[in-house]
Amino acid sequence: MEEAEEILTNLGKQMCHKFEVVDVDLNLLGKVAGENAISTENMPRTRVSTKDGYAVVAHDGAKIKAVIGVSLAGSVYNGVLQPGQCVRISTGGVVPEGASAVVMVEHTICTKSNDEGEELEIQIKDHVSDGTNIREPGSETRKGETIVRTGTKIGSAEFGILNAFGIKNIMVYKRPIVTVISTGNELVNLDCEEVPVGMIRDSNGPQLVALFKEYGIDAIAGGRVSDDFECIKEKLSQSLKQSDVIVTSGGVSMGEKDNLKEVLLSLGMTIHFGRVMMKPGLPCTVASGQIQIDGALPTLKIVLALPGNPASAWVCSQLFAIPLVRTLSGYVKPRHTQMRVRLAEDIKLGDRPEYVRAYLEDLGNKQCPVAHITGNQISSNIGSLVGAEVLLMLPVKLDGKEYMSKDETVKAMVL
Ligand SMILES: Nc1nc2c(c(=O)[nH]1)N[C@H]1C(S)=C(S)[C@@H](COP(=O)(O)OP(=O)(O)OC[C@H]3O[C@@H](n4cnc5c(N)ncnc54)[C@H](O)[C@@H]3O)O[C@H]1N2
Numbered sequence: 001m002e003e004a005e006e007i008l009t010n011l012g013k014q015m016c017h018k019f020e021v022v023d024v025d026l027n028l029l030g031k032v033a034g035e036n037a038i039s040t041e042n043m044p045r046t047r048v049s050t051k052d053g054y055a056v057v058a059h060d061g062a063k064i065k066a067v068i069g070v071s072l073a074g075s076v077y078n079g080v081l082q083p084g085q086c087v088r089i090s091t092g093g094v095v096p097e098g099a100s101a102v103v104m105v106e107h108t109i110c111t112k113s114n115d116e117g118e119e120l121e122i123q124i125k126d127h128v129s130d131g132t133n134i135r136e137p138g139s140e141t142r143k144g145e146t147i148v149r150t151g152t153k154i155g156s157a158e159f160g161i162l163n164a165f166g167i168k169n170i171m172v173y174k175r176p177i178v179t180v181i182s183t184g185n186e187l188v189n190l191d192c193e194e195v196p197v198g199m200i201r202d203s204n205g206p207q208l209v210a211l212f213k214e215y216g217i218d219a220i221a222g223g224r225v226s227d228d229f230e231c232i233k234e235k236l237s238q239s240l241k242q243s244d245v246i247v248t249s250g251g252v253s254m255g256e257k258d259n260l261k262e263v264l265l266s267l268g269m270t271i272h273f274g275r276v277m278m279k280p281g282l283p284c285t286v287a288s289g290q291i292q293i294d295g296a297l298p299t300l301k302i303v304l305a306l307p308g309n310p311a312s313a314w315v316c317s318q319l320f321a322i323p324l325v326r327t328l329s330g331y332v333k334p335r336h337t338q339m340r341v342r343l344a345e346d347i348k349l350g351d352r353p354e355y356v357r358a359y360l361e362d363l364g365n366k367q368c369p370v371a372h373i374t375g376n377q378i379s380s381n382i383g384s385l386v387g388a389e390v391l392l393m394l395p396v397k398l399d400g401k402e403y404m405s406k407d408e409t410v411k412a413m414v415l
């Protein structure tokens, strides 16, 4: 597994990264910054109050202060404060010139008001020092500072700060173009009402397109192709023209109709691996090649030829395809986060490292999340994917250790 992951990481790094300048609108979410975004001004721009209260001259020695005006968020008091004076101010209001602190309203007593109930004079209950409750200009961000670093995925927080500084567009990594293709003579279209005996619906195709969508990639649904060598070759040649990465399912094992590897070789591609010590996904295959299209310079393209079993195709996509497209999309951390979880039940270990689908119990007051397996883990069981939140990373069995017991902890990949 380590070797396979390293090969894919290196291939991802070799493929050329493409950039584009895009508007700062909701379509930006999920893309990765391809340049540092720089603040255009100080934040805050002026001195601003952090509390509702009174802007005062802290060391004027005056017990009673005359209220000479109001500064609210959005409406500035333009005068200059003198000793013995104060201005009523709200959170976010600009602190007037001459004021050196803001006293919270609950730390003051109104000693004189007019008939309308407006304060004319106040007394401060406690001593207040210079700078209290004031945000200084640039105290959060200085003009020219980096506010979103290259390689950061734009989420709501990054989107928010770009908007706060009025940044209208940004350079991002272009997402790779991914095509999903299903191979197999037994596959029928999804709208088939009466599926003949021996045939099955192509569920891998829509499932993998949906998986990429979950990770922010609009993969092309490349449809189905029979197991015929020439048909697969034609389909792949056509798809390579428009894709950076092709993900196929089926036809990579030992059967007489398993032609994928031969097709990849006939297209001039190099097979980096065609069997991985993992479960599910033993026949998982990865190939790459410099492909020339319409006389242009050859470019590196990658084909992930995944096993047809639905659980194998999905798990291999999580382990290999998602990290690859994330690398190509500019992610600094392309792999799934790992954590330790506690087993809710005994699990038998196998001869291959196994990626077991599981869901997590709410942590409650437990130390470590508890993981429940999603039923029968045979690679053909598409139901084992339903509700999966993590992949338990089970080691191979060793002499004297054929099981992991309930309550033992194990590493898990968070999906
Ligand atoms: N003699 C051996 N036989 C098998 C081996 C082996 O090492 N030696 N490996 C087994 C393992 S492990 C797996 S996994 C499968 C993978 O086989 P293929 O990748 O060649 O896949 P297919 O044979 O085409 O299909 C397997 C299974 O999945 C169903 N399938 C295929 N495509 C779809 C789809 N688009 N949607 C839903 N289901 C699909 C297909 O009907 C088969 O039932 O090979 C073992 N055999």
Ligand code: MOO
Residues within 6 Å of the ligand: 278, 279, 280, 281, 282, 283, 307, 309, 312, 379, 380
């Ligand atoms: O490796 Mo296969 O994916 O277990 O059935």
